[in-house]
Amino acid sequence: MKRILSICIIFIMIFSLSSCIFLRPIVPESITFDGQTYMKAFTAEFFPNDYPPGSADATEFRIGFKSYYHLTTTYFDSCVGYTVYGEPEIYFNANQYDEAIAYFENPENFNYFCLVGNIVDKTDHYVCSVPNMDPLMLDKLTDFILENGHTPFKSNSQKASSVPLIGDEWKDGEFYFYKATKSGDFLSIRDTLRIVDGRIVLLHYYDFDDETGDQKMIYVDLPDDLNEYFLSVLSDLNVKI
Numbered sequence: 001m002k003r004i005l006s007i008c009i010i011f012i013m014i015f016s017l018s019s020c021i022f023l024r025p026i027v028p029e030s031i032t033f034d035g036q037t038y039m040k041a042f043t044a045e046f047f048p049n050d051y052p053p054g055s056a057d058a059t060e061f062r063i064g065f066k067s068y069y070h071l072t073t074t075y076f077d078s079c080v081g082y083t084v085y086g087e088p089e090i091y092f093n094a095n096q097y098d099e100a101i102a103y104f105e106n107p108e109n110f111n112y113f114c115l116v117g118n119i120v121d122k123t124d125h126y127v128c129s130v131p132n133m134d135p136l137m138l139d140k141l142t143d144f145i146l147e148n149g150h151t152p153f154k155s156n157s158q159k160a161s162s163v164p165l166i167g168d169e170w171k172d173g174e175f176y177f178y179k180a181t182k183s184g185d186f187l188s189i190r191d192t193l194r195i196v197d198g199r200i201v202l203l204h205y206y207d208f209d210d211e212t213g214d215q216k217m218i219y220v221d222l223p224d225d226l227n228e229y230f231l232s233v234l235s236d237l238n239v240k241i
Helices: 002-023 097-105 135-148 224-237
Strands: 030-033 036-043 046-048 058-063 066-071 078-082 088-093 110-117 125-129 161-164 175-181 186-188 193-196 199-208 215-221
Touching (some): 030 078, 046 078, 088 097, 110 135, 135 175, 135 224, 175 193, 175 224, 193 215, 199 224
Antiparallel strands (some): 046 186, 078 088, 110 125, 110 175, 161 215
16 A cells, blocks of 8 residues: 555656646747747747737747747747747847847837726727836836736745725726837737835736635735836826826
8 A cells, every 4th residue: 555655646746747847938049930040039028019829910830839920020020939828939030130139128219108907908098108217117127027927837926915805996906017119019018017005016816805705906016116116107197096
């Protein structure tokens, strides 16, 4: 009996290890499409604007079991794939790679925005231009989101707090800061921000309390410097959350 139990434990450990390996995003440094080499530039920081998989402006191709999309109308010759977490992997043609990276590193090649409302429903949100955005602060916010945002299987839920929501509160109060290339091809990552007790927080998800059944919001606090800066941006825009 002990031998059978030991074998079962070993099998579970092997299965758990293989599952973790399977779920780990595999992002190759370069890929090949139509005889051209494309080099990885970004994972998760940017995603293509108006180029959903299967769209008329994206040609699908496969490498092994994974699909990639050649974006046929972008300013730079580019491809995109997606990790198992749904994070976009952006590749640029090797012949344009250095030029593309230099373009993305220049803050003057971006326009800056704040979206207020339901990002999914275009009839229930509006977008404000933020011409005086501090690019370094937005990059710092992006880094914080990448490090602390909620993603299945790699959540930072141990850092999260929760607050109850009353009635339909969850439908209101969401906002996002992001930038878009002036070429119109790519947007920076956008994740949901809200305000709790006068502070900006990064939303993880909405849930229900196990005991009361009431709605609640799971979130992570922004650091003080990000909180103060982006509260001032909201104030300058006269945005009421």
